[in-house]
Amino acid sequence: MTEYATGTVQEDGRYRYSFRADSSGGSGRAEVLIETVDPQLTEELAAEAALAAEATGAVMDGTGGRFPRTLAEYVEAGTGANSSRSTLVLRVPRGRGQLLYLEPAIQDNPRLLPVTPKVVRKIAVDVYEALAVLHSVGYAHGAVNTSSLLWNRREAVLARYHRVISDPDGRRSSIDVADAARLLYHVATGRPLSGELTHSAHRELNSRVSGLGDLVAAALDPPDRRISAAEARDRARQLVPVEENAQSDAASAPRREDTPEEAAARREFRELRVEQQDARRRRHPPEPLPEPRWPTPDPGLLKPRSPWRVLLDEGVGPAARQLLDRAGGPATRPLAVGTAAVLLVIILGVLLGRML
Amino acid sequence: MSRPVDLPPTVDCPYxxxxxxxxxxxxxxxxIATQEVKGDVTDVVRQHGLIGVAPYNRGNTYLECTRRVRLDPTSATGYGAGLLDEPTTVVVGGSGDGEPTTAFTGGIDFDDPDDEPTGSPLSLDDDVDGEDDGDGWESSTGTQPRPVLPTQTDxxxxxxxxxLPYEYCQIRRTLNxxxxGTTRSGKSHLxxxxxxxxREEExxxxxxxxxxxxxxxxWEHYMQREDIAGFLAPDRRTALRxxxxxxxxxxRMAYTVTxxxxxxxxxxVVSFFDVAGELFLDAKARRRLQFIYGLDxxxxxxxxxxxxxxDGKRRGLLHRSGFDEVINQILQNERHMAHATKQRRETFLPKPAVVVLAKADLLLAQNEYWTSRWLERDDDFELETVDEESEDVxxxxxxxxxxxxxxxVSAFEDATLHxxxxxxxxxxxxHYNKRKFRHxxxxxxLLALFAMTGIIDPKTINHAYVPGVRDPR
Structure with missing residues (x-):
C-alpha cells in the first residue's frame, strides 16, 4: 500500500502527529498516526488506544455501523502501522486541505486565532455533534480542548480519546458541554476563557457570531440547568456568522469619498461645532490668568533719587523725609529736626515782622 | 413648623x-406596585429624618408636592426670584377650568386657546383647607389626615x-x-x-x-415591572408595553453617580424621564410636560x-419626530425667562443634548453605508471618536x-449624534429573536452626555468649556 503524507507532521512536545491516506482505501478519509515523543508516554498511549477502541466500538454499535464524521475512528492494531504499541492510528475525514491538530498549530502560529465566524460556527456544530453521539452511547469525552481538535478545512473532528470514560448516568457529559463552550470562546476570540462569562464577553461573542454568546452562556450554566450536547448542537446549527466586513473595525475600513452633498453637510456640521464652542466659551470663559507677581527690587540696586526729584514727584513731605534720611541715621535725626524747627521759626518770624 | 432634620429648607420639584x-x-x-400612598411619616421624619423610618420603607418614602407647599416664585428665595420686575412678560399659568396654579409655568400655555389667564401665576394659591394663621402659610400641613392620591380627572x-423620592431631595446636585421622541420611537427600550x-459595566x-x-x-422598583423584566431576561426577550x-x-429610574x-x-443623582411620545405632539398636554423646562x-x-x-427608502420622514415642538417650547421659555430677568438670550440653549438614531439595526439591514461604519462597533467606551460619529450621523x-x-444640533450649545x-x-x-438580540x-x-455635563472628563470626547469644569486656556 502506498502511504503518502496528507499533512505536515506536527508535534506538541509529548506526541507527534503525522497523516497518511486511509489504509482501507477510502478516498474520503485519512489516517492520523499519533506517536509518543517521550518513550515514557508509551503506556499512556496504549491506554488511550484501548479507550479509543472501546468508544469506537460503542459508537459503531449505537449508530448501526455508521461512524460520524466529527469523531475520529480507532483503527485496530495490526493494520498499517498500528502494530506498534507506541503508535495510535485514528481514521478521520480527509476534508479539503491540510489536516492539523489545533493545539500544535496554535503553538507554531498563535495568529491562527481567532478563526473566522464561519469556522467558529462549523466548529461549534461539529464538536457538539460529536459529543451528542458519544454521550448518546454512554460515554463522556473528558478532554474537549484544542489538543483534541483536528481541523481539515472542512470540518472539526474530536480526535483524541485519552480521557474517555463510560458515563451511563450522564454526570460527566455536562462537563463536556461546558468544556466545548470554553473551546468555542477560545477559537472565537483568540483568548482562553478564564472564570465566568462576563456580559461584555457574551456580547463580544454575539457580535462575531450571532447567538454564540447565548449558546456559550447556556452551556456554562450550572450543571442542573446546563443544556445537553444535543441541544447545544441544535442551537449551534442556528448560529449566524456576522459578516466579516460588517464586524471589522470601521476605523480601519476604507472610507469612501463624500459626495458633494455629503461634503457640504459635513462642512455645515463643522461650522456649527465652532459656533457651539464659541457660545460655550462665552458662557463659561476660562478663568483669568492671575496677576503677574514681580519680585520686589532690592533698594540697594536702585539709583537714589535726588531730593529735588522727590519734591517734584511726591511733594514737600517725602522730600523732607528723604533729606532727613540723608542727614544721617537715627542718632542725628533729633539734631536735624531741631535745626529744621529753628529755621522754620526764623522764617515765620521774618514773615511776621514784614507783615507788621 | 420644623422641617425634616435631613432636608434643606427648600427643594426644587423636577416635575x-x-x-x-x-x-x-x-x-x-x-x-411600590400601585403607587398609592400607604401612610404618613411626616412627624417621624421631622423629628429624626429618614433614619426614623423603618429600613424597608426608606426607599418608598416620598415628599409630597402640593400647591400649598410651593413657595411663591416671586419671593426673594423662591423659584424665579426677580421676575416681578417684568410681570407682564411672564406667561400666566392656569388650567382649562380656570383654576389657578402656583407652579410657574413660564410660557407653557402661550398658544393654548383653551386656557385663559385667571390670575397671576406668581401669587400663591388659596389654601385648599382655607385655614389661615395670618402669616400667609397654612399651618396644618402634614399633620391632618387627608385623602390620598386624588383621582386624576385630566x-x-x-x-x-x-x-419626589425623599432621598432625591437630600442630594443637592442632580442631573435630570x-x-x-414620538410614540414608538424606541425611548423606553433604549x-x-x-x-x-x-449596571453591568462597573x-x-x-x-x-x-x-x-x-x-x-x-432599580428594584423598575425591575418589578413585568415587561421590563421580560425584556431584560435572556430567555424571554419580550417587547416593552x-x-x-x-x-x-x-x-423612571435614577442612579447615584459618583x-x-x-x-x-x-x-x-442622575434621573431619567420617559413619558408617552404622543404628549410631545399634543398642545393640550403641555402642562403635563412642564418637566421638560427643568431638565438638565x-x-x-x-x-x-x-x-x-x-415601498423602501423615502426621501423624507414617515412621521414627525416631535423634536421641533419640544425645542420650540424650550426656546420660548428661555426667551421669556431672559426677558423677565433682563438678561441677554443666548444663541443656543445652554444645555447639552444627544440625538440618538434608535433601531439603527434596521438601517444596517438596508445596507446603509454610514450605519455599517458604526453600528457593529463595540465602542461604547471609546469616546474619542464621538465627534467623528456625530459628523457622520x-x-x-x-x-x-x-x-x-x-x-x-442647531438649537443646543453642545450636542452629539449616535x-x-x-x-x-x-x-x-x-418578542425579539433571542439569538439576534443584543444591545x-x-x-x-449617555456617556457622551456625562462628558458634556462634566460628570466624566469632557476631554474624553474632545469638548471644552463645559460648565463646572476647569476650562482650557
Missing amino acids: CLARIDTSRARSVIRD ENELPDPHY IGLI LAAMLYRL RRLARLGVHVEPFAEM RTNRTDPVEF STWNGEPTDC AYIFVADSQALYGW YVYCATNGAREWLKP FTSATGCEERDG MRVLRP
Whole structure:
C-alpha cells in the first residue's frame, strides 16, 4: 500500500502527529498516526488506544455501523502501522486541505486565532455533534480542548480519546458541554476563557457570531440547568456568522469619498461645532490668568533719587523725609529736626515782622 | 413648623419646577406596585429624618408636592426670584377650568386657546383647607389626615399632588435627563437597555472616573415591572408595553453617580424621564410636560424606521419626530425667562443634548453605508471618536431627508449624534429573536452626555468649556 503524507507532521512536545491516506482505501478519509515523543508516554498511549477502541466500538454499535464524521475512528492494531504499541492510528475525514491538530498549530502560529465566524460556527456544530453521539452511547469525552481538535478545512473532528470514560448516568457529559463552550470562546476570540462569562464577553461573542454568546452562556450554566450536547448542537446549527466586513473595525475600513452633498453637510456640521464652542466659551470663559507677581527690587540696586526729584514727584513731605534720611541715621535725626524747627521759626518770624 | 432634620429648607420639584418648602411638605410611604400612598411619616421624619423610618420603607418614602407647599416664585428665595420686575412678560399659568396654579409655568400655555389667564401665576394659591394663621402659610400641613392620591380627572394635567423620592431631595446636585421622541420611537427600550448596561459595566465606568449605583431602591422598583423584566431576561426577550399618556410623570429610574475624575468625589443623582411620545405632539398636554423646562440634558430619540416606507427608502420622514415642538417650547421659555430677568438670550440653549438614531439595526439591514461604519462597533467606551460619529450621523440625516432630526444640533450649545439599537433585531409578535438580540452602543450616548455635563472628563470626547469644569486656556 502506498502511504503518502496528507499533512505536515506536527508535534506538541509529548506526541507527534503525522497523516497518511486511509489504509482501507477510502478516498474520503485519512489516517492520523499519533506517536509518543517521550518513550515514557508509551503506556499512556496504549491506554488511550484501548479507550479509543472501546468508544469506537460503542459508537459503531449505537449508530448501526455508521461512524460520524466529527469523531475520529480507532483503527485496530495490526493494520498499517498500528502494530506498534507506541503508535495510535485514528481514521478521520480527509476534508479539503491540510489536516492539523489545533493545539500544535496554535503553538507554531498563535495568529491562527481567532478563526473566522464561519469556522467558529462549523466548529461549534461539529464538536457538539460529536459529543451528542458519544454521550448518546454512554460515554463522556473528558478532554474537549484544542489538543483534541483536528481541523481539515472542512470540518472539526474530536480526535483524541485519552480521557474517555463510560458515563451511563450522564454526570460527566455536562462537563463536556461546558468544556466545548470554553473551546468555542477560545477559537472565537483568540483568548482562553478564564472564570465566568462576563456580559461584555457574551456580547463580544454575539457580535462575531450571532447567538454564540447565548449558546456559550447556556452551556456554562450550572450543571442542573446546563443544556445537553444535543441541544447545544441544535442551537449551534442556528448560529449566524456576522459578516466579516460588517464586524471589522470601521476605523480601519476604507472610507469612501463624500459626495458633494455629503461634503457640504459635513462642512455645515463643522461650522456649527465652532459656533457651539464659541457660545460655550462665552458662557463659561476660562478663568483669568492671575496677576503677574514681580519680585520686589532690592533698594540697594536702585539709583537714589535726588531730593529735588522727590519734591517734584511726591511733594514737600517725602522730600523732607528723604533729606532727613540723608542727614544721617537715627542718632542725628533729633539734631536735624531741631535745626529744621529753628529755621522754620526764623522764617515765620521774618514773615511776621514784614507783615507788621 | 420644623422641617425634616435631613432636608434643606427648600427643594426644587423636577416635575412642576416649583420650589417646595420642606417644613410644610408631607412625607409619605407609597406602595411600590400601585403607587398609592400607604401612610404618613411626616412627624417621624421631622423629628429624626429618614433614619426614623423603618429600613424597608426608606426607599418608598416620598415628599409630597402640593400647591400649598410651593413657595411663591416671586419671593426673594423662591423659584424665579426677580421676575416681578417684568410681570407682564411672564406667561400666566392656569388650567382649562380656570383654576389657578402656583407652579410657574413660564410660557407653557402661550398658544393654548383653551386656557385663559385667571390670575397671576406668581401669587400663591388659596389654601385648599382655607385655614389661615395670618402669616400667609397654612399651618396644618402634614399633620391632618387627608385623602390620598386624588383621582386624576385630566390626563393632560400634571397630577396634584405628585411625589419626589425623599432621598432625591437630600442630594443637592442632580442631573435630570429627559428622553424626547414620538410614540414608538424606541425611548423606553433604549432607556431599559441603557440602564441595564449601566449596571453591568462597573469596571469600565470606573476607568472613566465614575462609580454608578442605583438610586435608593429604584432599580428594584423598575425591575418589578413585568415587561421590563421580560425584556431584560435572556430567555424571554419580550417587547416593552407602550408607555401610556396617563402614566405618572415621574422619573423612571435614577442612579447615584459618583464622579472622581476631577480629584474630589462628587455625588450626583442622575434621573431619567420617559413619558408617552404622543404628549410631545399634543398642545393640550403641555402642562403635563412642564418637566421638560427643568431638565438638565436631553436625549432626542429618532425612529430610524421612519426613513423607510412599505415601498423602501423615502426621501423624507414617515412621521414627525416631535423634536421641533419640544425645542420650540424650550426656546420660548428661555426667551421669556431672559426677558423677565433682563438678561441677554443666548444663541443656543445652554444645555447639552444627544440625538440618538434608535433601531439603527434596521438601517444596517438596508445596507446603509454610514450605519455599517458604526453600528457593529463595540465602542461604547471609546469616546474619542464621538465627534467623528456625530459628523457622520449628521451627514447621513442631512442627505437622507431627515433634517428634522438635526434640529437639536442647531438649537443646543453642545450636542452629539449616535447610531444605536437597543435590541439588535426587529420585534415579531411582541418578542425579539433571542439569538439576534443584543444591545448595540446604547451606553455611548449617555456617556457622551456625562462628558458634556462634566460628570466624566469632557476631554474624553474632545469638548471644552463645559460648565463646572476647569476650562482650557
